[in-house]
Amino acid sequence: MKIATFNANSIRSRLGIILAWLDEQKPDILCVQETKAQDKDFPINEITSAGFNCVFKGQKSYNGVCIISPHKIENVEIGLDDEPKDESRIIKACVNGINIVNTYVPQGREMESEHFQYKLEWFKRLKKYFDSRFTPESSVIWLGDLNVAPEDIDVHDPVGLRGHVCFNEQVTAAMYDTMNWGFTDLFRLHNKDAGQYTFWDYRAFGSIKRNLGWRIDHIMATKPLAQKCTSSYVDKIPRTLPQPSDHTFLIAELRKE
DNA sequence: ATGGTCGGCAACCGA
Numbered sequence: 001m002k003i004a005t006f007n008a009n010s011i012r013s014r015l016g017i018i019l020a021w022l023d024e025q026k027p028d029i030l031c032v033q034e035t036k037a038q039d040k041d042f043p044i045n046e047i048t049s050a051g052f053n054c055v056f057k058g059q060k061s062y063n064g065v066c067i068i069s070p071h072k073i074e075n076v077e078i079g080l081d082d083e084p085k086d087e088s089r090i091i092k093a094c095v096n097g098i099n100i101v102n103t104y105v106p107q108g109r110e111m112e113s114e115h116f117q118y119k120l121e122w123f124k125r126l127k128k129y130f131d132s133r134f135t136p137e138s139s140v141i142w143l144g145d146l147n148v149a150p151e152d153i154d155v156h157d158p159v160g161l162r163g164h165v166c167f168n169e170q171v172t173a174a175m176y177d178t179m180n181w182g183f184t185d186l187f188r189l190h191n192k193d194a195g196q197y198t199f200w201d202y203r204a205f206g207s208i209k210r211n212l213g214w215r216i217d218h219i220m221a222t223k224p225l226a227q228k229c230t231s232s233y234v235d236k237i238p239r240t241l242p243q244p245s246d247h248t249f250l251i252a253e254l255r256k257e
Numbered sequence: 258a259t260g261g262t263c264g265g266c267a268a269c270c271g272a
Contacts, residue, residue: 203261
């Protein structure tokens with residue numbers, strides 16, 4: 001069982017990359033965030049023509065999430081339970097008996113802003129969401145762009161970046177609190193070294209070449225699934241480049257049984 | 258270094 005997550009920053013402009021990756025990697029599940037397409041503009045025909053099922057929810061210009069799988073996608077739910085539902089930030093489905101919760105957590109903008117408080121609150125609401133549907137003994141994968149780098153080893157400059165909306169004590173506590181409901185970080189389970197990133201801010205000069213990265217995308221699993229996880233790693237496109245890259249797929253592999 | 262660059266979408270917003 002191969003499960004992956006990818007922040008597309010527009011699924012339409014990354015469709016070629018996604019279809020090539022699906023064809024090559026043949027994952028069981030690919031979750032995408034920041035599809036940036038309204039439902040009427042979502043490239044569903046291209047994806048189904050490639051042999052995949054896909055459920056999605058988007059909005060104009062921003063956000064947007066989807067779940068892609070060659071398998072049957074069942075029990076789809078969109079949005080959080082209370083208002084604002086943020087329908088284009090969370091989509092849930094069941095694939096081969098595994099519950100998949102794909103989230104695009106609000107970025108937060110500035111520490112002092114209401115948007116950051118909203119981000120902290122979002123993690124609390126997500127914990128309730130898990131609590132109302134599952135138990136820690138259920139088979140649940142929670143993955144996506146969580147917009148949090150929890151540890152010093154998850155950013156290129158822990159001193160300079162401390163206090164950023166994606167790297168501070170409060171936001172880490174908020175993420176851990178939701179994780180403590182019953183999730184294990186599958187990537188950290190298999191990788192203890194620093195400097196393993198999933199995101200490079202292209203606004204920073206030469207961020208990719210200089211490897212100014214962040215690990216803000218995650219794949220979490222409840223205990224029963226974490227026990228079956230054999231590996232987790234970041235797949236970088238294009239592969240001709242050294243370590244950092246433009247596009248990163250975070251992958252976790254689970255034993256079938 | 259308080260900018261930088263993308264993408265959506267049609268003036269700026271968001272990351």
